[in-house]
């Protein structure tokens with residue numbers, strides 16, 4: 001299996017590269033990543049010498065780069081994205097460019113490369129539960145209307161529609177997944193778990209949006225990697241699959257486990273003004289992916305505590321990751337002056 005993973009140097013991507021190398025003996029893995037502040041080859045240092053993996057530094061918005069990356073590939077797992085809601089609110093352009101236009105470039109390259117010789121190719125487009133928008137009660141199944149409420153989720157919803165349109169219009173074998181919030185090693189320290197571990201380790205206040213009672217469902221990245229592979233093997237082209245974890249928790253409950261694991265006091269919690277348009281709750285039904293034989297295995301609190309320990313043991317990695325974003329945004333603003 002020749003597989004292209006976009007965004008493979010980011011949090012979920014680097015775990016999926018490792019998953020394939022460990023579990024799928026015939027997988028030849030090609031990683032295409034722009035190495036924004038969120039991605040680094042350092043995240044794949046332990047597999048850098050593996051002859052089954054190759055690395056391309058490049059932008060999914062660049063047609064020539066993407067065409068070249070697609071050569072000889074039968075499977076695409078599309079993870080590259082500007083993935084942070086807060087950054088998309090501060091400046092939406094990169095999310096629109098990468099998440100929507102970049103997905104279009106990839107779909108077009110797949111269409112060009114595959115359509116006159118379609119056999120067993122698959123294009124897994126990784127969307128998000130956030131495309132459904134905020135839900136007070138109940139759960140969304142895959143037929144629920146999309147109702148994104150911030151620039152990030154709107155750009156992901158646009159890409160999700162486009163990916164499905166390529167299947168309907170051109171017969172491209174696209175599968176769309178909608179996973180819930182992931183946690184685990186190598187998550188960039190702008191997201192809740194690693195950011196709060198980083199700050200708590202320094203006894204800095206943890207800025208909690210509003211009352212902190214927003215609810216999220218938490219999926220361990222190892223469970224997500226298994227789910228993506230199940231979809232590649234058994235998912236049906238043209239179908240959408242939710243990937244919930246059944247671990248719906250209030251943010252405050254998650255934060256209290258982090259503080260407890262680090263032996264830090266709850267007094268570090270500092271409530272701040274809520275994020276504009278903050279979604280209160282996401283919840284999805286997982287009946288469809290269950291029919292393919294997948295269910296989450298990692299127990300939430302144990303998985304979270306282990307992740308907190310991993311982050312606490314990798315403070316140098318946290319520091320280097322944060323230094324990268326300082327450099328990246330300094331040059332981003334310089335280039336646009």
Ligand SMILES: NC(=O)c1ccc[n+]([C@@H]2O[C@H](COP(=O)([O-])OP(=O)(O)OC[C@H]3O[C@@H](n4cnc5c(N)ncnc54)[C@H](O)[C@@H]3O)[C@@H](O)[C@H]2O)c1
Pocket residue numbers: 006007008009010011012013032033034035036037038039040058059060061078079080081082083084098102126127128129156178179180181182183187188
């Ligand atoms: N992390 C979550 O909780 C979560 C939940 C649901 C869905 N998702 C989706 O999963 C995917 C992966 O998320 P993540 O948390 O690993 O994100 P991440 O921010 O950790 O990694 C994104 C990767 O994409 C790369 N990238 C960004 N723009 C690029 C471009 N133009 N060209 C090539 N590479 C580019 C970055 O360098 C980085 O390596 C995203 O599509 C995200 O929307 C994530």
